[in-house]
Amino acid sequence: MSKQQRLVYFSILDTFIVFAAIYISTLFMFPSSPVFTAQLFILSTTLMVSYLVFASIYKIYQRAWEYASAEEVVMLVKSVTFAVLTAALIQSFISSDVYYRVLASTWMMQILMILASRYSFRLYKDRNKGTLNKEGKRTLIIGAGMAGTYVAKQLKSNTCELNPVAFIDDDPLKQALHILNIPVVGGVEHLEEYVQDMDIDNIVIAIPSLSKKKLFEIQAACHKTGKETQMIPMIEDLVTGKLAVDDMKKVEFHDLLGRDPVDLDTHSMKSFIQGEVLLVTGSGGSIGSEICRQVSSFDPAAVILLGHGENSIYTIERELKESYGDRIQYFTEIADIKDRERMMKVMSHYRPKVVIHAAAHKHVPLMERNPFEAVTNNVYGTKNVADAADASGVDTFIMISSDKAVNPTSVMGSTKRIAEMVVQDLNKKSSTRFVAVRFGNVLGSRGSVIPLFLDQIRKGGPVTVTDPEMTRYFMTIPEASRLVLQSGALAQGGEVFVLDMGEPVKIVDLAKNLIKLSGYTEQEIGIHFSGIRPGEKLYEELLNDNEIKETQVHPRIHVGNTVDFDIKLVLKTIENLSMKEDEEIREVLLSIPRQYSKSVAAVQ
Structure with missing residues (x-):
């Protein structure tokens, strides 16, 4: 009417x-x-x-x-x-x-x-x-609260193929009730029984406020049923019409890490960045480009995008200019951090207040086969950028490191630890504050395990996992990038910052979840254990025993103690590595952190 x-x-x-x-x-x-x-x-x-x-x-x-x-x-x-x-x-x-x-x-x-x-x-x-959905997929809704009721109502009056036939809710006061003539049959602990008894085709998780840990548990229970599982958008988006019930998404892999995202102090980050000039090395990489995005959200005066690959630098420059227009100045520099003279020239020209050093070789097996390249890029490249920052009077220098730098068993980890030592030594004699930030495995970054698994699943499998007991710490790209900025705001000089990433995750569990999220079973997409690769450890550590500090500068950030070492002796040890064979280079690199740890223990 x-x-x-x-x-x-x-x-x-x-x-x-x-x-x-x-x-x-x-x-x-x-x-x-x-x-x-x-x-x-x-x-x-x-x-x-x-x-x-x-x-x-x-x-x-x-x-x-x-x-x-x-x-x-x-x-x-x-x-x-x-x-x-x-x-x-x-x-x-x-x-x-x-x-x-x-x-x-x-x-x-x-x-x-x-x-x-x-x-x-x-x-x-x-x-x-309601007559529209009588022949649709029989759908079980987890959550009989406001969101679940709203979803059920919309599904009943919508032309989509889902037909809600039952609720599940752990609240005993709701169990045995009927909502919109749909029964609340029981709790999540009996999910498999209900799915089988009621011939359920589809499961919808309708609890938008669910914590990551609880979502992980519920998703694991859903996976056991073998039925497709979806999660509704935020209820605010549904109610305001920004999204419809039809926009329900499959639970993404970063929803399954078993912890909530880390919230950091955006006010201190803004005061650290707003109106300043920043330079980011490796700006075209997955981490460097996200750092540039995060930096731009705090209104810097200018950002210098420095990288070796022209296509990736062009892509991130174009994206940032489309997003921020003339509000922020962006300058691009196609340069190799191994070129010391070029680093000096770039740094003296722009004189940034903050330098974020994200350029590095990070692929463990590749660096095992190319150890000298790891040294020239990760060690000498870092020294070139750090020396240039010191010479140009940069206020804060932040180096992106790795949890593999702790008690390293790989070339990549050793070169990252030596690079940390380089910037910590510079901090002792420079007016610039030099700090390092250790990352765990960054979800979705280039070369990480998630894109590999997804590619293997798309090709029909199998998914290759090195060892059933292999565990890793994981963080999202935005978390990693914000950690960098937060560390710069907190830096006094010489620290090693580490994000609290909760409990480590088994790689095989991650693989199983991704297979199920992609709509397959382990019978359809198998898992093959290939064995630990050269340089890999079964588990990673965040701080060395000698670095652990009792106090924290932020509830979710740990700071490692600085320790004494002779950087001249370290650099002299690797000075003539170009003349050696790969295996000998590897032995020398792995010996440096071990010798350093022994000397520290002897002093203590």
Whole structure:
């Protein structure tokens, strides 16, 4: 119906209800008296006009009764009450005899009849819409709260293929109830039984406020059923219409790490970056490019995008300029950090306040086969950038390191530890604050395990895992990037910052979850254990025993103690590695952190 048709329809309906209510009440109260009298006609006409006036004031006819709540009922009661009081007042002026009992009965009957008419209209629409989904996929909704109820209602009245047939909720007060004529059958602990007994095709997780840990547990239970599992968007997005129920997404891999995202102090980061000039090496990489995005959100004056690959630098420059326009200046420098003279020239030209050094070789097996390249890039490249920062008076230098630098067993880890030693030594004699930030495995970054697994799944498998006991710490790219900025804001100089990443995750569990999230079973996409590769450890550490500090500068950030070492001796040890064979280079590199740890232990 149009707006005008709706107004006419409900006005006529309510007029009939008002007259019916007052005449039926009179008949009940005075069964032997005549009903159709002039006085009663005047009273009923007065009541009808009064009600239409107050209904207009309280916008009764502008309300969508198919979505009625307690507020609509309150407005209706107010309209009828004031109409009855007005009719009584007018009757008292016309006649000394006021029909109080009739008006009281009319008041109650009018409210009930109008509510019944609106509810019948709503019931009729819901029943017609509900017939659309009778043949859809039998869907079990986890969560019988506001979000779950909203989802069920929308699915029942929507043309999508999902047909809600049951709720699951751990709240015992909701169990055995019916919501929208859909039963709440029990708790998550019996999920498999319900899925089997009720022939469920699809599961929807409808608890937007769910913590990562609880989501991990529920998702694991859903996976055991072998049924497709989806999760609704945030309820605010559903209610505001930004997203529809049809936009339910499959649970992504970063939802399954068993912990909530780390929130950091954005105020201190903004004061550290706003209005300043920053230089980011490795800007085209997955970490470097995200750092540039995060930096840009805090309104720096300028960002220098430095990298070796022209295509990746062009891509991130274009993205940032499209997002921020002329608000921030972006400068691009295609340069190799191994070129010391070029680093000096770039740094002296821009004189940034902050340098974030993200350029590095990070692939463990590749660096095992190319150890000297790891040394020239990760060690000498870092020294070139750090020396240039020192010479140009940079305020803060942040080096991106790795958890593989702790008790390293690989070339990559050793070169990262030596690079940490280089910047820690510079911090002792420079006005620049030099700090290092250790990352865990960054989800979705180039060369990480997740893209590899997804590619293997797309190709039909198997998914290759090195060892069933292999564990790693994981962090998201935004978490890693914010950690860098937070560390710069907290830096005093010489520290090693580490993000609290919760409990380590088994790689094989990650592989299993990704297989199921992709809609396959382990029978369809197998898992092959290939054995530990050269340089790899079964588990990673965040801090060396000698670095552990009891206090924290932030609830989710650990800071390692700085320790003494002779950097000249370290650099002299690797000075002539270019003349050696790969295996000898590897032995020398691995010996340096071990010798350093022994010397520290001896001093203590």
